[in-house]
Amino acid sequence: MVKNIRRASQALFALLFLWLxxxxxxxxxxxxxxxxxxxxxxxxxxxxxxxxxNRSLPPALWPALAVVAAxxxxxxxxxGWVCPLxxxxxxxxxxxxxxxxxxxxPGLFRLKYYLLIALLASSLFTLQAAGIFDPLSLLIRSLAxxxxxxxSTATAGVFGSAYESGLPLLDGISEAIYALLKKTVLxxxxxxxLGAGLVGGLFFLVLAxxxxxxxxxxxxxxxxxxxxxxxxxxxxxxxSVSEGCNECGACEAGCHGDALPGSKELWRIEECxxxxxxxxxxxNDAVRFSLAPGRPPGRLDLGRRRLVASFSAGLLGVPLxxxxxxxRTGAADPALIRPPGATPEPEFLxxxxxxxxxxxxxxxxGLQPTFLQxxxxxIWSPVLVPRIGYCEHRCTLCGQVCPTGAIRxxxxxxxxxxxxxxxxxxxxxxxxxASATPCIVCEExxxxxxxxxxxxxxxxxxxxxxxxxxxxPHVDLSLCIGCGICEARCPVxxxxxxxxxxxxxxxxxxxxxxx
Amino acid sequence: xxxxxxxxTSLAAGVALSLPAGLDPFLQNLGAAxxxxxxxxxxxxxxxxxxxxxxxxxxxxxxxSRGDIVVVKPNIGWDRTPEFAATTNPEVVAALxxxxxxxGAKRVKILDYPVNDARRCYRQSGILxxxxxxxAEVVYPxxxxxxxxxxxGGTIKSWxxxxxxxxxxxxxxxxxxxxxxxxxxxxxxxxWMGVMGGWRGRIHQRIHxxxxxxxxxxKPSLVVLDAVRILTDNGPQGGDLADVKRLDTVIxxxxxxxxxxxxxxxxxxxxxxxxxxxxxxxxxxxxxxxxRLRMKKVQA
Numbered sequence: 001m002v003k004n005i006r007r008a009s010q011a012l013f014a015l016l017f018l019w020l021x022x023x024x025x026x027x028x029x030x031x032x033x034x035x036x037x038x039x040x041x042x043x044x045x046x047x048x049x050x051x052x053x054n055r056s057l058p059p060a061l062w063p064a065l066a067v068v069a070a071x072x073x074x075x076x077x078x079x080g081w082v083c084p085l086x087x088x089x090x091x092x093x094x095x096x097x098x099x100x101x102x103x104x105x106p107g108l109f110r111l112k113y114y115l116l117i118a119l120l121a122s123s124l125f126t127l128q129a130a131g132i133f134d135p136l137s138l139l140i141r142s143l144a145x146x147x148x149x150x151x152s153t154a155t156a157g158v159f160g161s162a163y164e165s166g167l168p169l170l171d172g173i174s175e176a177i178y179a180l181l182k183k184t185v186l187x188x189x190x191x192x193x194l195g196a197g198l199v200g201g202l203f204f205l206v207l208a209x210x211x212x213x214x215x216x217x218x219x220x221x222x223x224x225x226x227x228x229x230x231x232x233x234x235x236x237x238x239x240s241v242s243e244g245c246n247e248c249g250a251c252e253a254g255c256h257g258d259a260l261p262g263s264k265e266l267w268r269i270e271e272c273x274x275x276x277x278x279x280x281x282x283x284n285d286a287v288r289f290s291l292a293p294g295r296p297p298g299r300l301d302l303g304r305r306r307l308v309a310s311f312s313a314g315l316l317g318v319p320l321x322x323x324x325x326x327x328r329t330g331a332a333d334p335a336l337i338r339p340p341g342a343t344p345e346p347e348f349l350x351x352x353x354x355x356x357x358x359x360x361x362x363x364x365x366g367l368q369p370t371f372l373q374x375x376x377x378x379i380w381s382p383v384l385v386p387r388i389g390y391c392e393h394r395c396t397l398c399g400q401v402c403p404t405g406a407i408r409x410x411x412x413x414x415x416x417x418x419x420x421x422x423x424x425x426x427x428x429x430x431x432x433x434a435s436a437t438p439c440i441v442c443e444e445x446x447x448x449x450x451x452x453x454x455x456x457x458x459x460x461x462x463x464x465x466x467x468x469x470x471x472x473p474h475v476d477l478s479l480c481i482g483c484g485i486c487e488a489r490c491p492v493x494x495x496x497x498x499x500x501x502x503x504x505x506x507x508x509x510x511x512x513x514x515x
Numbered sequence: 516x517x518x519x520x521x522x523x524t525s526l527a528a529g530v531a532l533s534l535p536a537g538l539d540p541f542l543q544n545l546g547a548a549x550x551x552x553x554x555x556x557x558x559x560x561x562x563x564x565x566x567x568x569x570x571x572x573x574x575x576x577x578x579x580s581r582g583d584i585v586v587v588k589p590n591i592g593w594d595r596t597p598e599f600a601a602t603t604n605p606e607v608v609a610a611l612x613x614x615x616x617x618x619g620a621k622r623v624k625i626l627d628y629p630v631n632d633a634r635r636c637y638r639q640s641g642i643l644x645x646x647x648x649x650x651a652e653v654v655y656p657x658x659x660x661x662x663x664x665x666x667x668g669g670t671i672k673s674w675x676x677x678x679x680x681x682x683x684x685x686x687x688x689x690x691x692x693x694x695x696x697x698x699x700x701x702x703x704x705x706x707w708m709g710v711m712g713g714w715r716g717r718i719h720q721r722i723h724x725x726x727x728x729x730x731x732x733x734k735p736s737l738v739v740l741d742a743v744r745i746l747t748d749n750g751p752q753g754g755d756l757a758d759v760k761r762l763d764t765v766i767x768x769x770x771x772x773x774x775x776x777x778x779x780x781x782x783x784x785x786x787x788x789x790x791x792x793x794x795x796x797x798x799x800x801x802x803x804x805x806x807r808l809r810m811k812k813v814q815a
Contacts, residue, residue, distance in 0.1 A: 026632065026634055026635070027634055027638075028632075028634035028635050028636075028637060028638030028639065028643070029638060160659055163659055164659075188634060188655070363632045363634070363635065364632060392594060392631060392632055392635065393594065393631075394594050394635070394639070395594075395632075395635065431720065437720050438697065438719060438720055438721075438722070439697075439716075439719050439720060440696050440697055440719060441716035441719055443696045444695070444696055444697065444719075444751060444752065445630060445752070446752075447594075447752060447754060448754065449749070449753075449754035449755040450749070450755065451749055455696060471696065471697075489630070489716055490716075491714050491716040491717045491719075493714070
């Protein structure tokens with residue numbers, strides 16, 4: 001009974017999650033209109049690490065507290081009933097044959113607690129690494145950067161071929177289906193992301209672990225599960241076994257959380273996802289889930305030495321990842337153009353949980369995941385790559401979806417004045433300078449009300465000595481906001497004649513250009 | 516043409532030649548009986564002004580036949596709201612959609628290939644809502660529908676063009692009048708860049724010749740130049756309301772060069788001084804000699 005309600009709940013939340021994911025897309029209006037980041041807002045692990053690392057409350061408070069409160073009462077029901085990654089695991093686990101379970105070390109379930117301690121410890125010392133391992137962040141990031149582009153590219157390819165074929169009947173039917181898909185599940189334009197192969201590969205690896213054991217991730221690795229398990233140790237909802245139990249062991253095989261180590265009385269409350277499979281499997285109807293407050297939980301022995309080791313590992317991680325010259329002014333990668341509204345870099349790295357929401361919603365697809373350009377600490381954080389996509393002047397979507405305030409949600413008027421960098425012209429490549437040829441596409445596309453690119457009417461000599469009138473572009477360094485549309489549209493392919501670097505960005509006191 | 520008409524037209528032409536454009540009350544409603552080559556309509560309501568301009572040309576039935584698939588091609592190039600005069604006035608577009616449907620068009624499509632994101636441009640310009648309400652199919656550009664086509668021009672030999680525009684029965688070009696850093700002005704002929712794919716920024720290198728080549732290829736039935744608001748500086752994108760001038764005028768005609776030549780006068784510039792207008796005239800695309808045209812000015 002519990003199992004069926006649980007499955008319905010999983011379906012509901014999974015559909016809600018996917019629907020919100022699809023709504024994380026520009027539609028042309030200024031506001032998104034839907035609370036697309038609600039799952040991340042409700043994530044207590046990200047809440048804690050952001051709170052610790054920044055010593056201030058994250059922007060979204062109530063959703064996370066609600067989940068903590070629910071867990072304290074119900075136990076780890078989130079894992080079994082809500083978590084969309086858990087649902088993905090269950091679906092992937094269907095591929096696993098019902099062979100005997102491989103003999104994994106019985107204490108492996110403790111691994112996730114050590115990971116949790118390490119993540120919390122490092123966040124106390126301002127390292128925000130939780131986003132890499134948090135299941136919601138991992139799921140959204142993987143879907144946004146890799147899986148969704150993969151599926152949409154493949155689909156577009158299939159329908160593109162049908163369209164190209166020109167066969168009259170096939171053409172008409174396929175276009176009708178394609179139009180329907182475009183209105184519902186396909187993106188308006190395919191965004192493609194650098195390093196998608198790695199992100200997707202890791203995601204499929206995580207899902208593939210279900211072939212070793214069902215819900216491998218949830219049992220042994222998930223730090224959010226570990227946190228919820230600890231919070232839920234005194235939950236009011238309890239599992240009880242009646243006298244009808246004949247210790248046949250049928251309940252063990254289906255257990256999502258590895259909560260039943262084989263003994264009739266022992267039930268690891270912090271491992272139980274309340275999936276209800278044991279109740280469903282029991283032939284003697286001996287299993288009950290009911291409210292039974294007050295009973296003390298069983299021992300959770302994590303080992304003192306191991307706890308200290310995890311904590312120390314977390315601490316050590318901080319200087320280990322930070323000992324790089326990238327944090328020094330002028331030494332940072334000039335291509336590290338952060339989204340408009342981004343906090344200064346040290347704070348940005350403390351807040352960014354690498355969830356991929358900003359990259360998913362970016363209207364031009366210009367926000368790309370870094371790999372090592374921001375150091376290992378900044379892996380998969382967003383940077384603007386103008387040649388792939390510029391920053392649309394009147395768009396504020398990235399700030400609207402960032403769950404931790406790494407990208408602040410600026411009002412439009414303020415965003416339009418933020419500088420994320422400065423464009424400069426390479427006179428050796430720019431056509432009016434280098435080869436007496438008119439161009440000035442850059443000036444045309446520059447969006448600032450008083451144009452940040454001004455034109456000088458000049459007469460230059462061409463090869464034959466003839467004087468050609470050209471208009472030569474110059475960047476007004478005090479007006480340029482670094483949006484990158486000039487670089488994106490410059491017809492000098494390969495290496496554009498005008499390009500943006502982060503110098504002059506508003507958010508940084510040190511990365512200044514002009515006096 | 517009978518003697519009375521000849522006298523009337525000569526008088527009108529003489530007056531038009533001697534007065535600065537836009538200050539000729541003598542021409543108002545002169546020759547209201549017969550259709551004109553070029554219509555200039557002014558008034559408070561953009562929709563009414565558009566209708567008046569088309570009526571002065573002889574009605575939309577002259578340009579759209581029953582059962583036609585019509586593409587109305589506005590300027591939806593930029594992420595700007597209508598008061599910034601970077602995109603075509605949505606009420607003008609909607610009026611043309613309605614007129615086309617009234618004339619018996621089977622389908623009226625709106626499309627453009629903008630510079631900024633298409634979703635923002637279509638919505639912020641007001642054209643998505645206005646055209647949809649008027650009964651048009653608003654189409655977003657689909658990258659699969661650009662095909663290399665033989666333009667056959669002196670500068671542009673071939674270029675990827677949007678098939679849905681080229682394959683339409685009728686094309687109505689509805690640009691907005693603005694200044695432009697490269698071509699001095701952007702009027703009707705420049706609006707065709709919204710049908711071009713690929714790295715169209717390249718045509719800036721020989722902008723005037725390129726525009727004439729593309730205009731010779733596309734053959735619109737009708738050009739309706741939106742001058743309800745014009746952009747007088749920092750065009751074609753603008754962004755400063757101080758650069759916008761309200762003229763409450765719409766210019767319409769079948770001659771691409773003539774419409775652009777008249778449009779130039781709104782900025783105090785002679786058509787002959789604009790490269791693409793002069794070259795278009797020389798290539799036989801149309802005439803920039805406004806005096807030789809039957810021009811009608813109406814108040815709506």
